[in-house]
Every structure is written in C-alpha cells, then in structure tokens.
Amino acid sequence: MISTRNIIKNVMTSEGELQILQPISFEVKDGESVAIVGASGSGKSTLLSLLAGLDEVSGGEILLDGEPLHTMDEEARARLRGEKVGFIFQSFMLVQSLTAIENVMLPAEIAGYKDAKARAQDILEQVGLSHRAHHYPNQLSGGEQQRVAIARAFIGQPKILFADEPTGNLDAANSDKIEQLLFQMNKDIGTTLVLVTHDNALAQRCQRQLTMLGGALTETTTASVIAQGA
C-alpha cells in the first residue's frame, strides 16, 4: 500500500538548509496497521505529512497505492487524498461552522458522491452519534468530536487512514472508546492504518511500530516481537 525509498525532507532556516528527515525507506502492506512512535521533535508528524501527501518530499520516492506521490503536484495529491485517504487528527479538525453530519458529509461531497447525506447518516449511526447529527462541534464533547472525525474519515471508505495522535486530546475512558472504534472500523472496512502516537497502549495495538529518533527511522518492530517483549 505504501512504499518509500530514501525519502528526505529539508527545510530552509536562517542558517541555511536543514535536513529534518534522514533517508527513510520502508513499506506498509494492504490492511496493515502501523504506529509511528518517537519522542517529540523526532520527525513523526513530518513523516506522516509526507506519507499522506500533505507535504512534498525533498528527495526520494513514495508510492501510495501504486501512485507516485513524489512526482505529483498539490492538485494531484489533493485528488489522491480525496479518493484514497482518510484522516484523523489530535485536535479533531472539524469545520466549526458546519454541523456534525455536515462535517461527515464533507469529503463525500468533495468527492462528488450523490448519496453523501445518506452515507453520513449511516456512519454517524455506526459511531453512535445519530442523535447529535445536527449539533455544531463546540456543542459536542471531545470524545464526540473525535467520533465525528472518525465517521468523516471512514465515509469515503478510504484505502488508507492516517491518524495523528487520535487520542491525544482525550481522557482515558474516551481514548479507549476511540481506539476500539478505530480498530473496529479498520477491521470492518479493511483499511490500512498509519498512526502517529505517544500512547504506548495504542501503538501496541498496531501490527508494526516504526520508531523515529532525530529524523531517522531507527527501529521497526513487528507485532510478534511486541508480543514477545510483553
């Protein structure tokens, strides 16, 4: 599903060009769940942004479902995201002036689905929020907002879902519910899951962990190793 070869990321600073990602190569298979872990500033979110096509690589190659992200312009990447990618963010990133159901409908409408509303109602039902469909985000709790975000991420049945600290803003009880929901839907729909997290428990529920340190990928741990370690 994802294949990277020697991807790097440089940024311009006042002291010149700075490489914030060392050459990174790895692959993620279809339906696999991968957690990117590491300390703050290690480059996790930067890697996620490149994998999701939110930012451009400075070098190397990325194939997303066989499509070369590294050669695409912003418009082509947006189209690819619309067709194949779903997102969940730590700060929920809901459009404040749209209701819950309208937020869920948003990607489906952008993709041009005629049945966006029906799909949104279905999926809100699945995440247990049909009764809150017409509430605005600031009328919902954090957990509810993240469930709306999950519904929005899955409405287009994406091939791959990127999640940035999906439980980072939630308390333990809500975190647990969100994790359950996320992995359940990942399983039901067969979506590949790539998430960035500080939460060990969440990372351990993934089949593989990629550990970042100082902009480099230092370690890849599979589920069996995790299980042995446990």
Added chain:
Amino acid sequence: MGTAYNLAWRLFKHEAKRGELTIILLAIVLSVASVLSLSLFSERLQGALTERSASFMAADSQLRSSQPINPEWLATAREQNLGTAEQVSMRSMAFGDEKMSLVDLRAVNAQYPLKGTIKVATTPFGEATSTAQLPAPGEAWLDSRLFQLLDVSVGDTVYIGDIALTITSVLSEIPDAGFSVFNSDPIVLMRKADLDAANITGPGSRVTYKAYFTGDNHALDAYFNWLRPNLDDEIHRWRAVGDDDSPIGRSVARAGRYFLLASLLAIILAAVSIAVAAQRYSQRHFDPVAIMKTLGASKTTIQRIYALQICFIATVGIFLGVVAGFIIQQVVVIALAGTVDVALDVWYWRPVIIAVLTGVICALLFSLYPLLRLFSVPPLRVLRRDMDAKLSAKSLQFFAAGGAIFCLMWMYSQDLKISAILFASGCALVAGLLLVTLGLIRLGRRLGSGSMGARQLAWARIRRRAMDNSVQLISFSITLLLLLIVLVMRNDMVSQWRAQLPAGTPNYFLINITEQQKPILEKHFNQADVQMSDFYPVVRGRFVAVNDERVNTEVTKEDASRKDEGRDGLGREANLTWSDTLQPGNEITAGTWQGNDATAPKDGIYPVSVEEQIAERLDIFLGDELTFNIGSEVIKARVTSLRKVDWQTMQPNFFFVLSPAAMTAFSPTYITSFHLPTERKAELTNLLQPFPSATLFDVDARINQLRDIVDQVSLAVEFILVLVLAAGALVLIAQVQASMDERQQELAILRTLGARGSLIRLSVVYEFIIIGTVAGFMAALANELSLYLLQTEVFQMEASLHPLYWIIAPVAGAAMVGGLGAVGCWRLLSLNTTALLRKMV
C-alpha cells in the same frame, strides 16, 4: 459547481446564523449605507441649493447679449420643452414731476421670472410680500429709494423716455438683482412691451438683452450645445446655475465640495472597515480551507466556495446597506424638514449606483488579497497549526487596496485633485505609521521587560503582535484622520462663513452725506441707538488714462463683481476715496501701502492703491501712472500698491484709494453704513427725514437671504458631520471587535494560568490606550497636511494650523480606542475559562 455552491451556501447560512459573518456583513452594510445616505442626502441638498441658486438667477440658465437676441433661438428652446423669459435692461434716466434719477431699468416679458419670486411692499422700505404678478403694460414698480429720489408716491407717474408709466407698487426684490450692494442704481420694473414706446433703445444705447431658460439639465445642456455655434464671445455670455459666482453661489459650491469630501471619506471609511473585516474573515477560514484541502478539495473547488460565499455576503450586505442608507437618509431629511429645503420626493439613481458599486468593488478588491492568502493555506496546517498562508506579497495588498480606493474616489468625485490630496495624505500616513510601529516595537522591547504588571503585559503584547498592531494602528489612524478632516473642515468652513456675516453686519448704506451733515447725522443716529460704521469720503471722478494712454472703460466695483456678466461699463464715473490707513478686509498683495504722508509730492504725482481684480482687468501694473478727471481738475497718481479686497464683507470698498494729499482741494461727500435690525425697519423714514439729500441703499433682504443660505448649509454640513462620525465610530467598534478576537487566545491562556481579570483587563486597556494615543497623534499630523492641501487647493480657503487638535486627537483616540477595548475585553472576560478556551478551538 454544484458541490461548491452547496458548500458555500451551507457555510454562509450557518456562519450567518452563528453570527460569524456579523463583522464583515456590518462592514459592507456600513459602507453602502454611509455612502448611500451621504451621497443621496448631498444630491438632494445640492438639488435644493441649486434650485435656490437658480432663484437668484431667475432661471436655470441665462443668455446675456449686448444685441437683441434672435427670436428663433427662443422659439427653438420652447420647441425643446424649455421654459423661456426675456428681459431688456439698461441704465436710464427716470423722471418724477420735479426730480430725476439714474435708474437700472428692467423691462420684462410676461414669463419673467422663471425661478424665484418678486417681492413688493405697499410703502417704501415697508414689509415685503411675494407676488406672482408683474406690472401691467403702462405700469411700473419702483425701488423704495426712488420714491425718495423722485419725490413720488404709489399712484403717481414716472416718465421714462417718451412714455409715462403709472407707479402701482413698491418693488422690494427681484430674483436677479445681484449681490453688488454698492454703486447699484435703483431698479424700475416695467413691461418689455412698453419699451418701444419709451424710445430709449436707439443706436449707441448700452442695452443688455437677457434670455432666461429653465428645464432639466440634459435638455439645457442639449440646447446649449445646439446654441453654442451661434454665439459670439464678444456679444453673448451663457451662464448656468453652477457658474454662479455670487456669495451664495460660492457658499453652495463650497458646501458641495464639502459633501463630496464627506462622501469620499465615507468611501475610504467603508474600504478600511471592509479591509479589516475581510482580513479577519480570511484568518478565521484558514483551518476550514486546510481541512477541505486535506480531504481532497481541489484549488478550484476552494476558490469557488469562497468566491461564492463572498458573493452571498456582498449581496446581502449591499441589500441591507441600501435599505439602511435609505432609512438613515430619510430620518435626516425628516429631521431637517422645515429647516433646509430638501425635496423628499426627488429620487437620484446616481448615489444608489455609487453605493452599490462601492459595496461591490470594496467587497471584491478588499477581499481579493485576504482570499488569495486563504487559497494559499497549505493542507499541512491540519498538522502544524502554526503554518500560515504561503502568499505574503503585502505589496499586492497595498497596490490592490490603494488602487481600488483611488479609482473609487476618482470615479465618484471626477475630481483628480481632491482624490489625489486625500490619497497622498493617506499614503504619507501609512508610511509614517510603519516607521512609528517599528519605534513602538523597540520601545516595547525595553518597557515590556521586568516584572509582569499590566503595563508590561501591554508593551510586551505590542511588541509580540508587531505586524497585527501595525495594521490596527494604520486602520485606527486612518479612521481618526478621516473624522478629524470632516470635523475640522466643517469648523473652519462654518466659522469662515459666519465671519463674513457677523451679528450686526451693516444692512443699510447711506451715501451723499455732506461734510455739514456728518456730525448731525452721527448725533441723530446715536440718539436713536443705531450703530454706524466709519464715514468714508468720496469724490466722483472719471478714470481717463493709464500712462497717458486714454482708456474708454467704465471703472466701477460693480463691473468687477459682475465681470463674468459681461458688463461693459464704459465711461462711468468711479468713486474715489482717500485714506492713510488700509481699510478692514483689504490686504496689500503687491507694492507698499502709501502711508500717511499728507504732503504733496514734488512731481505732482500722488500715490494710489488699486484693487487687484480691476488692475488685472484694465492691465494696470505697479508703477503705472493713472489720470483721473474730477470735475475740471486733473489728478495724476502712481500705482504704489495693489490690494486684495474681500467683497463679501458687506462694507464700502473702493477700486482706487488715493493718498489724502491728493484730495485736499476737493469737497467730498461721505458714505457710511449702519445696522438696523429688520424688526426696526419702520423707523427708517423718521431716521432719514432730516437728511433728504442722502441716499439710502437697503441690503437687509440680501443679507438675510445670504445668512439664511449660510445657516441652512451649515446645518446640513453638521448633519453630514454627524453621519460621518457615526460611520467612523462603527468602524472603530468593528476594528476593536476584530482585534479582540485576535487577542482571545492570549486572554484564554492568561485566564487559565490564573491571571486576575483586573490585570488582564488593565493590560488590554493599556495596550489600546497606547495604540489609540499614537493613532490619534499620527492622525492629527496627517490631518494638518490634508487640511492644508484641501483648504488651499480645493476649498480656496485660508489654511491654518490646528494645534488644539494635536492634543484633542491623541486624547480622543486613547479614550475611544481604550474605551472600546475595555468593553470588548469585559465581554470576553465575562465568559468562563472553559467557554473562552472553547471559543479558541
């Protein structure tokens, strides 16, 4: 397009419902409403004042000619649905049974006057009433003065040329009598049909033929365009109501320019408020754009969504603005009804079109840069909230916004000068403010350090939010500048108007007072408690040569004041006076005043001071030698100074002022003026009875007309001022509101960290006071520059410094901006911390 439309509409609907569009909608409503109400009111007022001006011309347009006017021209005018009237005027002798007098004879046809009214009285100097009648054929109406000069009464006969006319009324006023109060002859009004029988218009007689026209502007313009090829500049002169150079005409024209200025300032205010609101709108949508881009929305989709949303906002805003503007304007007109003649039923489309165009252009051009920034927000912002828009070409904003304002002002005013002055002042202000902001940031670095009191917090915030603060400082300063311009300009203009006609302005002139009568008259008037001005000695003389080259030109003050009326004035005597001091209202513009040397010069050539307009007209220069014939004597005088005379001060003024030494051989008569309240008019007959040889000029009615117009225009100007001030206050509120939102995050953090409400409130108030003070001071500086240019280049007024406003503006700026900041802060701090934090999300 369907997706974009649906999303745009949905966003618009929800945001409107949740009050998120209030500021930008309010900005557009405000801009359209203020431009519409101001320009609609000023168009209506201009219409009313123009109508009033027309009444002083007896028509909308006049054709003056020194030869009979071709009747076919009048017939063509009537075919083009214009109203026409005719008048033949000349100076002629009128005879009573025993006395005679030179008169200003006006022979009119039945249609005269087309505008304005004739006023008559039953007794000389009696109370005047309007009449729609004219003297019938065989009758004449005489000026009050003539009853005294000819020793006649109503019912007697007056002889003009070969015709005897019955005096049937006392003529008090005719619309186009003119405002020249001095040297004008008393008027006799008669019918044009009687003129042939009078047999006074033979070859060589100096007759002025006037044709009057009335109709709508387009028809008059079309007629003039048709007529123009037939006119000979030497013979004909076309005069439209806008060409009126009388004091009333000038007051109306100046008021018109003020209204234009106020409307232009309203446009800039509108632009500033929309620019502030659009920037805020754009910043509030950075996240939704980043989300939509992340979810796969193409750039085109985003552009469509927001372009459509701006269209929805602009449409609703413009509609509400037009309604609000119309209501405001109606309220003002109703409030002024009875005081200012403004016709409510007259509808002008131009202000509506201008207001709508202002809304559209401002909404589009001022949201262009914020929208372009919005479109450039990277999707990566969903992960990195600090990611700003990629587009940072601030010069584009300045050029787009500046160009839009300038084009709008130019388009609206069609006056490059006034637009350029305002624009240049604005640019100078912006440049100055950017420098000041840099200074403030440096100052903030020093003052913001140390323990965290409210003042330190304020300075620290000023430093940290340097760019945002500079934008705010500029918008506050421009708003305050515009308010200052409107306020100071109004004060200067109204006070200069009023200064022309202070209370107690002489409303009567008395001439032909003999040396012997002078002390008796003074005593008599003092006893009657009537205040008199100085006595000016006068000798009638004929100006005959310049540098020994003979001239054949009439030289009278009236000629100059009626210069554009094409009055010939050949061979007429001038009033010569002498004085060793410069008269009030006179100013030497070239050479030096002759001083008080009473000795005769050795070469027999005396110094003379000449009024500059007449000097220009007669090609007289400093050092020229002028020759006057006074009776059988010849006086030679050298021009030692040129004087500027304010003819609008209702005082006796003279073209030629000689040195006292030149006139010792002559016995003068005297001129004086006095003020008698209108309600004491009945006392005039008794007052003048002991002085039958003195001649009275009654200018009371003219002064009252002038004062009436000045009062009406001043009142209208004050209402315009109130409208602009209200618009400015709303813009300030919008600006503070917008900036409070930007401060919300910091307030929430400080609140969460346990900062006391009083500390936060005080720090915000300090910050706004600092910004308000600097904005006020900068506005006061820019105000001086703008006013100097406006007053000297546009309003033809005397420019002056306004040091008081250097204190008032910073204090008012600090009070208004600080006060509004305190209210905004209080509103935010009244929310609990959770609600505050939630608002940030």
